[in-house]
Amino acid sequence: MKKILGVVAVILMVVVVAGSAAVYLYLDSFSKKKNTGNEAEAQPKAVKPGKPFNVLILGVDIGTVGSKNGPKRSDTMIIVHYDPNSSEMSMVSIPRDTKVTINGSVEKINAANAYGGTELAVKTVEDLLDIDINYFVEINYEGFRKIIDAMGGIDVVIPYNMNYDDPAQNLHIHFTKGQSVHLNGQKAEEFVRWRKNNNGSGYAEGDLGRIQTQQDFMIKVIEKLKSPSTVLKLPYIMKILPEYVDTNMEPMTMLGLSKDLPKINASSIQKYTLQGDPKYIGGISYIIYKPEKNKEIIAALGIENVSDSTLEVDKSAIKIQILNGSNVNGAASKLRNALKKKGYNVVSIGNISGVDLNNSYIIDKTLKQGNANAVASELDISHIEKKQDKLSKVDILIILGKDTENIINNI
Known part of the structure; x- marks a missing residue:
């Protein structure tokens, strides 16, 4: 069959x-x-x-x-x-x-x-x-x-x-x-x-x-x-x-x-x-x-490849950290401002030294249903890594690459 x-x-x-x-x-x-x-x-x-x-x-x-x-x-x-x-x-x-x-x-x-x-x-x-x-x-x-x-x-x-x-x-x-x-x-x-x-x-x-x-x-x-x-x-x-x-x-x-x-x-x-x-x-x-x-x-099955989900999430309840790995000054700050305008809760930003990433990706730290998909869909990011950390103070970690400008323009 x-x-x-x-x-x-x-x-x-x-x-x-x-x-x-x-x-x-x-x-x-x-x-x-x-x-x-x-x-x-x-x-x-x-x-x-x-x-x-x-x-x-x-x-x-x-x-x-x-x-x-x-x-x-x-x-x-x-x-x-x-x-x-x-x-x-x-x-x-x-x-x-x-x-x-x-x-x-x-x-x-x-x-x-x-x-x-x-x-x-x-x-x-x-x-x-x-x-x-x-x-x-x-x-x-x-x-x-x-x-x-x-x-x-x-x-x-x-x-x-x-x-x-x-x-x-x-x-x-x-x-x-x-x-x-x-x-x-x-x-x-x-x-x-x-x-x-x-x-x-x-x-x-x-x-x-x-x-x-x-x-x-x-x-x-x-x-x-x-x-x-x-x-x-x-x-x-x-x-x-x-x-x-x-x-x-x-x-x-x-x-x-x-x-x-x-x-x-x-x-x-x-x-x-x-x-x-x-x-x-x-x-x-x-x-x-x-x-x-x-x-x-x-x-x-492409779990790292995100499709749009009909699941409703509370954007303000998603705790987000942004780390800039693009080697582009101010990228994390720009994305933080854009996400806050959309109602997301960005709790911290920072830089990753010694790296020069091409593509941005998301790390799902708490595996709360719908959170990672919602953020990824908002930013048009196709790669998600699921790494549960029960001690994490954030739900979602966004690692920025050189495609940051396109991501911000898509919001």
Whole structure:
């Protein structure tokens, strides 16, 4: 199911082929799609043009068998980080058994969507990783099958013997290891959902092993989307997408992304899986997220790259220190005056001797939610370092480089 990312790429391909005005109205139909049942939809966090952003991809299960609009868990959760400046993309899969707290209770992270729709799913991921999720894209199994069929299917080599039957879901998976197979939508769903056989054999790491297979499948989908044969199928793909795909991404953002699609090299996409320790709690298996094991992964999500956040903060309550490392006289004083006019609380300024920095950056000393993002957005600074200091008398430390003049002019 992890090739949900391919759905995003399909949307972008659509834009390349069709006229701008018509495409805008077409793309707008995604964000105006009406939810049913219990779902609460997450609101987008706007991003300045050219700035990196994160998209949470949700592949939802069938819910309660026989109930079309019942609560649906997210069997697939992937954060896609995209940097328009470099056309580089990273994706981080979140194991569905990752332990989180929802409404005061211990839960697996895939339950968030069932309890509170995309709004709670996005919030849960943000709280777990301390990052911003700017947009979401959601698709169900039926939509996945339809889209793979519309693309003309995907060719794969089967990595394991796969033999699994679940009569309750009418799910029957049978593939032979080493076999080259052309997968239609139904067979593709079976391939990416398989985790174990009827006899208990399967991926040694369970769901973590399945994630790797699903990520490899996603790459094949993206490669297929860029092929000339797929372009000819776009009219039909355009027709079915709005029925099965839901997103809060603004049409203009999708239009902008379309220009970058040809630049994205599928083979260079960085693939990660969130790391943690397995543990049984109350007889239920969880994965306990460990921040110290995920430093590279969080960096891949661009935690240092700031997007605009809708979180409201009290500017006067943010204690800021400014240190001038630009070797430009008076830079810290000028920035202090500019920030005070905006309502921020600058408690001290100073100089850093012996350095000559090119780019300014921010150090978040207290990790109070929203503070660093608010200041960084105000100054258009893209680099944030999180270094918690419980003894610090300031919340935010701004280190100025030679770009200070541009920063002050942007306030």
